[in-house]
Amino acid sequence: MIQGIFGSKGELFFEIDLITFDGLNLPVDAMLDTGFTGFIAINKQDLNSLDWAYRGDELLRTAQGEIIFDRYLGKILLDGQEYEIPVYAGDEITEVLLGSQWLKILPLVANYQVGILTLG
16 A cells, blocks of 8 residues: 655645666656546656657547557556556656556545545
């Protein structure tokens, strides 16, 4: 189970590690975005240091509607477990986003009143 933090506007943030092709772990704060239906979305520029394999384009539903993303095969470390997952990249993404696919496999507990935010 990983602890998260609430942002100033009610956002949900979790620290995860992006794992480069060479096996280096890069910690980042990722925002949970339930309007994004994939696992992870990232800005295209951030992919340069990761060297993840390109897997084509894919149309996904987001809070802004359906968008075509570049799809990569990436690795992350979340809750002490390594996952190899599709990662979606776009030019307009300003935060690393965790999508709603995680909620199918990991329970989310969010209680603003007592400051509890966990995933896993």
